Amino acid sequence: MSKIVRRLRGIFRHLNDERAFTLVELLIVLAIIGVLATIAVPSITKAVDGARLKACQANISAIEAAAELFYTDYGRYPTTEELKTDKMVAYFKDNKFPECPLNGGYSINEKTGKVTCDHKLPGSE
Numbered sequence: 001m002s003k004i005v006r007r008l009r010g011i012f013r014h015l016n017d018e019r020a021f022t023l024v025e026l027l028i029v030l031a032i033i034g035v036l037a038t039i040a041v042p043s044i045t046k047a048v049d050g051a052r053l054k055a056c057q058a059n060i061s062a063i064e065a066a067a068e069l070f071y072t073d074y075g076r077y078p079t080t081e082e083l084k085t086d087k088m089v090a091y092f093k094d095n096k097f098p099e100c101p102l103n104g105g106y107s108i109n110e111k112t113g114k115v116t117c118d119h120k121l122p123g124s125e
């Protein structure tokens with residue numbers, strides 16, 4: 001009899017193994033990871049949106065500089081329709097017109113040469 005009990009203890013000894021994690025310990029660790037993720041994710045997405053906004057502002061500056069070059073060549077600012085044409089694209093590196101990283105479209109004031117973007121900021125709808 002005691003031989004059978006000893007054998008069963010041998011088979012199930014891992015159930016009382018102190019080195020293993022209990023379910024409660026695992027749940028506590030998962031809860032901590034969840035709290036950290038809820039803190040980190042919004043600040044990361046906010047930083048990404050901020051970077052995209054800065055990139056759009058840099059594009060606007062580049063387009064305005066190109067519009068000034070266009071002005072010296074043609075004596076007027078380009079129209080919004082002309083922005084992406086070959087005439088205007090020639091003033092950009094690699095002949096590529098910059099695209100708004102927030103999926104906006106650029107338009108230009110033909111009298112002042114000021115460029116604006118119609119993108120919507122995420123979460124501002």
Ligand SMILES: [Zn+2]
Nearest residue numbers: 056100104117
């Ligand atoms: Zn934009």
